[in-house]
Amino acid sequence: xxxxxxxxxxxxxxxxxxxxxxxGRDESLRRPYEGVEGWLSGEDPARLRxxxxxxxxxxxxxxxxxNVYGREEAAERLIPFDIIPRIISGREWSRxxxxxxxxxxxxxxxxxxxxxxxxxxxxxxxxAEMIAxxxxxxxxxxxxxxxxxxxxxxxxxxxxxTDDDEFYVLEDNARTPSGVSYMLENRETMLHMFxxxxxxxxxxxxxxYPSKLHRSLSxxxxxxxxxxxxxxxxxxxxxxxxxxxxxxLADKMGVELVEGHDLRVVDGRVAMxxxxxxxxxxxxxxxxxxxxxxxxxxxxxxxxxxxxxxxVYRSGRLTLANAPGTGIADDKAIYSYMPEIVEFYxxxxxxxxxxxxxxxxxxxxxxxxxxxxxxxxxKEVHGSGGxxxxxxxxxxxxxxxxxxEKLIAxxxxxxxxxxxxxSTVPIFTNKGLAPRxxxxxxxxxxxxEGVSITPGGLTRVAMKKGSLVVNSSQxxxxxxxxVLDE
Amino acid sequence: MTILxxxxxxxxxxxxxxxxxETGARLVEVGQRMALTRSSSDDEWASVLNxxxxxxxxxxxxxxxxxxxxxxxxxxxDRDNPSxxxxxxxxxxxxxxxxxxxLTREVWEAVNESFMxxxxxxxxxxxxxxxxxxxxxxxxxxxxVRGAMNGTMMRDDRYNFCRLGTFVERxxxxxxxxxxxxxxxxxxxxxxxxxxxxxxxETILRSVSAEGSYRHTxxxxxxxxxxxxxxxxxxRMPRSLMFCAEMLCENLDHLAADYGLRGxxxxxxxxxxxxxxxxxxxxxxxxxxxxxxxxxxxxxxALGQQTEMDYRFSL
Numbered sequence: 001x002x003x004x005x006x007x008x009x010x011x012x013x014x015x016x017x018x019x020x021x022x023x024g025r026d027e028s029l030r031r032p033y034e035g036v037e038g039w040l041s042g043e044d045p046a047r048l049r050x051x052x053x054x055x056x057x058x059x060x061x062x063x064x065x066x067n068v069y070g071r072e073e074a075a076e077r078l079i080p081f082d083i084i085p086r087i088i089s090g091r092e093w094s095r096x097x098x099x100x101x102x103x104x105x106x107x108x109x110x111x112x113x114x115x116x117x118x119x120x121x122x123x124x125x126x127x128a129e130m131i132a133x134x135x136x137x138x139x140x141x142x143x144x145x146x147x148x149x150x151x152x153x154x155x156x157x158x159x160x161x162t163d164d165d166e167f168y169v170l171e172d173n174a175r176t177p178s179g180v181s182y183m184l185e186n187r188e189t190m191l192h193m194f195x196x197x198x199x200x201x202x203x204x205x206x207x208x209y210p211s212k213l214h215r216s217l218s219x220x221x222x223x224x225x226x227x228x229x230x231x232x233x234x235x236x237x238x239x240x241x242x243x244x245x246x247x248x249l250a251d252k253m254g255v256e257l258v259e260g261h262d263l264r265v266v267d268g269r270v271a272m273x274x275x276x277x278x279x280x281x282x283x284x285x286x287x288x289x290x291x292x293x294x295x296x297x298x299x300x301x302x303x304x305x306x307x308x309x310x311x312v313y314r315s316g317r318l319t320l321a322n323a324p325g326t327g328i329a330d331d332k333a334i335y336s337y338m339p340e341i342v343e344f345y346x347x348x349x350x351x352x353x354x355x356x357x358x359x360x361x362x363x364x365x366x367x368x369x370x371x372x373x374x375x376x377x378x379k380e381v382h383g384s385g386g387x388x389x390x391x392x393x394x395x396x397x398x399x400x401x402x403x404x405e406k407l408i409a410x411x412x413x414x415x416x417x418x419x420x421x422x423s424t425v426p427i428f429t430n431k432g433l434a435p436r437x438x439x440x441x442x443x444x445x446x447x448x449e450g451v452s453i454t455p456g457g458l459t460r461v462a463m464k465k466g467s468l469v470v471n472s473s474q475x476x477x478x479x480x481x482x483v484l485d486e
Numbered sequence: 487m488t489i490l491x492x493x494x495x496x497x498x499x500x501x502x503x504x505x506x507x508e509t510g511a512r513l514v515e516v517g518q519r520m521a522l523t524r525s526s527s528d529d530e531w532a533s534v535l536n537x538x539x540x541x542x543x544x545x546x547x548x549x550x551x552x553x554x555x556x557x558x559x560x561x562x563x564d565r566d567n568p569s570x571x572x573x574x575x576x577x578x579x580x581x582x583x584x585x586x587x588x589l590t591r592e593v594w595e596a597v598n599e600s601f602m603x604x605x606x607x608x609x610x611x612x613x614x615x616x617x618x619x620x621x622x623x624x625x626x627x628x629x630x631v632r633g634a635m636n637g638t639m640m641r642d643d644r645y646n647f648c649r650l651g652t653f654v655e656r657x658x659x660x661x662x663x664x665x666x667x668x669x670x671x672x673x674x675x676x677x678x679x680x681x682x683x684x685x686x687x688e689t690i691l692r693s694v695s696a697e698g699s700y701r702h703t704x705x706x707x708x709x710x711x712x713x714x715x716x717x718x719x720x721x722r723m724p725r726s727l728m729f730c731a732e733m734l735c736e737n738l739d740h741l742a743a744d745y746g747l748r749g750x751x752x753x754x755x756x757x758x759x760x761x762x763x764x765x766x767x768x769x770x771x772x773x774x775x776x777x778x779x780x781x782x783x784x785x786x787x788a789l790g791q792q793t794e795m796d797y798r799f800s801l
Contacts, residue, residue: 060602061595061598061599062591062595062598063583063586063594063595063598238580238583238584243583247583247586247587250587251586251587255587256489256490256493256587257586257587258490258492259492261492261801262490262491262492272490273490273491273492273798273801274488274489274490274491274798275488275489275490275491275494275643275745275797275798276488276745276747277798279488
C-alpha cells in the first residue's frame with residue numbers, strides 16, 4: 001500500500017465546507033447511517049474500546065502487516081483499523097459502478113490503441129509527445145496482442161467525495177493496485193466482532209473476490225493446452241511491502257506464490273520449479289513492476305525477474321496480469337486527458353468527474369500554478385506514495401520556495417490540482433466519534449467475460465484530525481466499506 | 487500433489503527450527519535442574535552448550551569460562567547465537583511466512599503467535615525467578631504449533647516435508663545428546679552405583695523428555711546399557727534414533743508413492759534404518775559408541791542434503 005497514492009496533503013483546520021458522510025453538512029443523520037447510528041448509541045463505549053483493541057490483536061495474529069522500507073525495528077507494521085464502517089447506499093453505488101466500468105473499458109481500449117494504431121493521436125485528441133516522450137510508454141509492447149485482449153486485468157480506481165452527489169476520480173491504478181486484502185480482512189474482522197450489525201441490515205458481500213479473480217485470470221489464459229490453466233502469483237518476495245497481500249491472494253485462490261527464482265523458461269513456456277520438476281504456468285498475476293520482470297529485456301540488474309519471460313509473453317504463450325506497459329494509462333499527465341479518452345473510446349460523456357488538472361509543461365498552466373502555488377497540490381507525474389509532492393496549504397514558505405525551483409527546472413515533470421475538501425466519516429476515538437477525511441479505492445476485474453466490480457472497496461482514512469493524508473505509509477488507516485443491499 | 491521446491495524447503499526448515507527451539511529450551515531446563523540439585527560448578531553449563539552444538543560460538547564471544555547466566559542467555563536469546571531459541575523460532579516464522587500459502591490458517595497463526603509471544607518473553611535477559619515460567623512457555627508454544635499441524639494439515643507431500651524436517655533435526659539432536667555424554671554410558675567408564683553417574687544418566691533421559699517413559703518401560707533402575715538401549719533402539723520412544731529413522735523412511739515412502747519416484751535420499755534412509763536394525767547395544771559398544779554416533783550423524787546430515795537435492799529445494 002505504500003506504493004500507491006491518493007489525495008495527499010494536510011490542511012491545518014477543517015474547513016466548514018466539509019461534507020460528512022454520516023451527518024451531511026447540517027448535522028442531520030444521513031439515511032445509509034441510520035442503522036449504525038442506532039447501534040452505536042446503544043453501545044457501551046468501554047465495550048467498543050475493547051473491541052477496537054481486539055481487532056488489532058486479530059490483525060496481528062493473521063500477520064496482516066505491511067513492511068516499511070528502511071526501518072528494521074518496525075519492519076512489519078499494522079495499518080490502523082477503525083471499527084466504524086463507511087457506508088454507501090445502493091443507489092450511490094450503482095452510479096459509481098457504472099462510471100467505473102465506463103472508465104475501465106476506456107482505459108483498456110486506450111491501451112490497445114496506443115500500442116497499435118494510435119487513433120487517438122491521429123484524431124488530434126491527444127498530443128503525440130504525451131506518448132512518445134512518456135517514460136511509462138513501453139515501446140516493446142507495440143503491436144503485441146495480450147491474450148484475451150485485456151491489458152488491465154485488475155484495476156483500482158481512487159475516488160474522493162466532496163458532496164452528497166459529487167465524486168471525483170483522483171487516480172487510476174492500472175499497474176498493480178494493492179489493498180484488496182485489507183478490503184477482505186476488514187470485512188472478516190467486522191463480521192467476527194459485530195455479527196449483530198449485519199443482522200440488522202443487508203450489506204453486499206465482498207468475499208467472492210478471490211474466486212472472481214481466479215476466474216477472471218483463467219479466462220485470459222493463452223490457449224496453449226486443453227488443460228485447465230495454471231495460475232500463479234509472482235511476488236518480489238517476503239520483504240516486499242505488500243507481501244502479505246500476495247500470499248493472501250495466492251492462498252485464497254489456491255494457486256502457487258512464486259518468486260523469480262522459482263521460474264524459468266523451459267521449451268518456450270514459463271515453468272515453475274516443483275518437487276517433481278518444472279511445471280508450465282499459463283497466467284501470472286505479477287506484483288513486480290515492468291522494469292524488473294525480465295533482466296534480458298528490461299533492467300539487467302533485476303534479480304526479481306525471469307530471464308526471457310517477456311519473449312514468452314510476446315509469443316502469446318503466457319498471460320501477464322496486468323500487461324506490461326499499462327503504466328501509461330495511470331500516468332498523471334495522461335490522467336488530465338481522461339475525459340477526452342473516455343469520450344473518444346466509449347462515445348459517451350464520462351459519468352465520473354476528473355479533478356481539474358494543470359499540466360505544468362504547458363506555459364500558461366505553469367504561470368497559473370506558480371501564481372497560485374500556496375493553494376494547490378502539485379504532484380510528480382511519475383511519483384507515488386505521497387512522496388515528492390507539494391501540498392500548498394500545508395507547506396511552509398520555505399518549502400514552497402524550494403518547490404518553485406524544482407517546478408521551474410522541470411515543469412513537464414509536474415501536474416497541479418486544487419486542494420479538494422475531502423468528505424469525512426467518523427472514526428472511533430477514546431473521546432467518542434470524530435470526523436476524519438477518507439478516500440475510496442474500489443477494485444475492478446476485467447476479462448473477456450466482462451467487468452466485475454466488488455461492491456465497496458478499500459476506504460483509507462487519515463487518522464489525524466484535519467489531515468488529508470490517507471496513505472498507509474504516512475500513518476493512514478482503513479475502514480470496512482459497506483454498500484447497502486437495497 | 488505437487489508443490490514448489492521452495493515451498494518444500496520452507497516446510498522442511500520451518501519444522502527443523504521448531505524442533506531446534508524446543509531442544510534448546512529442554513537443554514536449558516536440564517542444566518538448570520542440575521544446578522539446583524547438586525552443588526556443581528559451572529562445568530555442567532559448558533556441557534549443555536556442547537550438547538546444543540553452540541559451545542564454539544560461545545567461546546568465540548565470551549572465552550573459555552562458562553558462567554550460568556551467560557550460558558542461559560546464550561542458549562535462549564543471544565543475538566550472536568544463530569541457534570538460540572529466539573533465533574530458531576524467528577527462523578521458523580520467517581520460513582512459515584514464505585510458505586504461508588502451503589500452511590493452514592491455524593498453523594500459520596500458531597507459528598506467528600508463538601513467535602510474537604516468545605519474542606516478547608525473550609526481549610530482555612530472563613530473570614532467575616522467571617526462568618521456569620519462560621521455559622514452560624517455550625515448550626507450550628511449540629506444542630501448540632505441533633498440535634495445529636497435527637490437527638489441521640492434509641497428510642500430503644507438504645506434511646511429509648514437515649515431518650522430514652522434524653525427524654532429521656530430532657535424529658541429529660538425540661545422537662548429539664548421546665554423543666556428548668557417551669563416555670558415561672560406557673560400561674568401562676561407569677563407577678558402578680555412584681550417585682554421580684546416576685545423575686548423568688538421568689540428565690540424558692531428561693534431555694529428551696524420557697525419564698518417565700524410561701521408568702515405565704525399563705523399570706526403576708537407571709543403567710547405562712538400558713539407557714542406550716532405550717534411546718537408540720526403542721521403536722515406541724518418539725525421540726529414539728530408531729523411531730526417527732522409521733519416520734524418515736515412512737515419510738519418504740509416502741513421497742515415493744505419491745510421486746511415483748524413488749530418489750537417492752530413499753537409499754540413504756533405508757541404509758540408516760538397516761544399520762540400526764542389524765545392530766545391538768553390545769555390537770555398538772564393541773565397535774565404539776562414539777564412532778557409531780558420529781557415523782549416524784553423518785548419515786542423517788547426508789540424508790538432509792540429499793532430500794534437498796531430490797526435491798529441488800533450490801536451484
